[in-house]
Amino acid sequence: MTRRQMLAACAAAVPLAACSRGPLHVRAIQVGRSLNSDNSVGAITTQFKPGDTIYASVLTDARGQGTITARWTYAGRSVSEEEKRVSYNGEAATEFHMKNSGGFPAGDYKVEILLDGMPVGVREFKVATD
DSSP: OOHHHHHHHHHHHHHHHHHOOOBOOEEEEEEESOBOTTSSBSSBOSEEOTTOOEEEEEEEOSSEEEEEEEEEEETTEEEEEEEEEEEESSSEEEEEEEOOTTOOOSEEEEEEEEETTEEEEEEEEEEOOO
16 A cells, blocks of 8 residues: 555544544433433432432433433332433433332332443432321
8 A cells, every 4th residue: 555545544534533432431320309401410319209200310421322221229129211322422411210100109219320231320219208
């Protein structure tokens, strides 16, 4: 390959590399009662009432793509699981929520967050009647 052909090949490869997205990096997991307009949690708490909607927000801090899963459990049993395929150009927040029209039973809950099938964090919270 001549020098000119090598330069042309490199010039063609650079834009492709710049367009590729690496894996996401989870910076924080928030749990609370409301969301901000950017999908981060507005009112962070670990104490909920039976009629509350419970939000989890996964904050990522760089350009990337991946599948984020929220696995909700109560008393050690799975009650809900949702996954979202995402692609971001910078910092972002991915929102998940859980609501029970009949109200949540009092007790201990947790949400486990997975990124591309690998656990990245857990947040524990409690639902109480008072």
